[in-house]
Amino acid sequence: MALRTWTKMPQLQADHIGYERLTVVGADVSVPFGNFVFRGELADYISSAGPHQGNALGALDWYPGADWNVSVQVNGTFGAGESSSLGTLRISKALLSNALTLSTFAYADLRDLGVFNRLSADWAVCDEVHALLGYDLFAARGGMFERYKNNSEVWVKVKYGF
Helix, strand or coil, rough: EEEECCCCCCCCCCCCCCCCCCEEEEEEEEEEEEEEEEEEEEEEEEECCCEEEEEEEEEEEEECCCCCCEEEEEEEECCEEEEEEEEEEEEEEEEECCCCEEEEEEEEEEECCCCEEEEEEEEEEEEEEEEEEEEEEEEEHHHHHHCCCCCCCCEEEEEEEE
């Protein structure tokens, strides 16, 4: 995959405000193996305004049957003398003829050990209406989730689709 485009943010140049060129080069792979799917992605962002930045992702999806799903992935960002890594874990189980789905989805800051975890229950009242109940947990002593550490909450949502 390759893309030649412009950066999102304008830059102040000598006599005007403009956008820098950005080239993105990448590749991805997805390999099924029984109840598992192995996934990987690489991308390099080459900007005329500055140094390279890259991303690498590795993932494993497991479908053990009985409407269970487990997914784990690790994403690393590197370049310009900085790096970060973020992991995700998703576990879900469909119940009651797929009318109720219980799930947990967590982001983990692997460098600074912070976590955002969303626990939820999604009940399909009918084809058009879903009722959801959940809890968002933030826990961190530093890093990207620290600013949200006091934002844990219980939430309720009703969705209507047509």
